[in-house]
Amino acid sequence: MPPVNTPVDQPADNILVLSLASLRRRSDVVRRIQRTACLDDLATSVAHVPQGEVQLDLSVEVRGLDVVVSGQIETQWQAECRRCLEEVTGKIKLSVTEVFRSVNPEAPDQDLGDTFLFDGTPGDEMVSVEAVVRDAVLLALPLAPLCQENCQGPAPERFPAHTENEPIEQEAAPLKDPRWAALDGLRIDDEISPPDSVV
Numbered sequence: 306m307p308p309v310n311t312p313v314d315q316p317a318d319n320i321l322v323l324s325l326a327s328l329r330r331r332s333d334v335v336r337r338i339q340r341t342a343c344l345d346d347l348a349t350s351v352a353h354v355p356q357g358e359v360q361l362d363l364s365v366e367v368r369g370l371d372v373v374v375s376g377q378i379e380t381q382w383q384a385e386c387r388r389c390l391e392e393v394t395g396k397i398k399l400s401v402t403e404v405f406r407s408v409n410p411e412a413p414d415q416d417l418g419d420t421f422l423f424d425g426t427p428g429d430e431m432v433s434v435e436a437v438v439r440d441a442v443l444l445a446l447p448l449a450p451l452c453q454e455n456c457q458g459p460a461p462e463r464f465p466a467h468t469e470n471e472p473i474e475q476e477a478a479p480l481k482d483p484r485w486a487a488l489d490g491l492r493i494d495d496e497i498s499p500p501d502s503v504v
């Protein structure tokens with residue numbers, strides 16, 4: 306069996322990493338990324354994205370020497386309430402606009418502000434849309450989630466453990482078929498009558 310020629314440096318399996326060269330080859334085309342992606346380790350010490358699953362609706366455009374990634378990112382997060390430790394979930398819907406730019410070789414120390422740098426080596430640069438998504442989601446995850454604004458935390462005197470059972474007991478009573486009430490009456494009569502008949 307001939308060896309399989311696996312191109313090691315090809316990010317073809319990662320649709321969220323695009324070759325700058327191929328973007329520039331068709332710089333008039335706006336690439337759309339509309340898909341669900343699963344990213345590893347999309348979590349902070351407080352909250353995480355289940356399965357790292359994110360819904361993306363992004364555009365990738367070449368503008369001069371820059372590449373602009375913009376659009377929507379949606380995801381869900383899961384965490385523990387910081388007071389009562391109950392599970393808390395929420396949704397994140399983000400609009401992003403991020404610019405990728407090369408370091409100017411003549412001014413390598415210039416302040417690039419909030420721009421992203423191309424990955425890879427000169428001549429083989431990559432645009433990591435994944436980095437944009439990862440940064441945006443990690444920054445949007447809650448730092449101190451609460452199940453509700455006025456969560457009192459675990460406070461037994463305010464929230465006794467048996468409160469959860471009470472509604473169930475109350476609901477159980479009306480479940481009794483009213484037709485049984487007549488039968489109950491008969492039974493009571495039956496119980497009363499035998500002593501009468503014995504005496």
Ligand SMILES: [Zn+2]
Nearest residue numbers: 386389452456
């Ligand atoms: Zn809570």
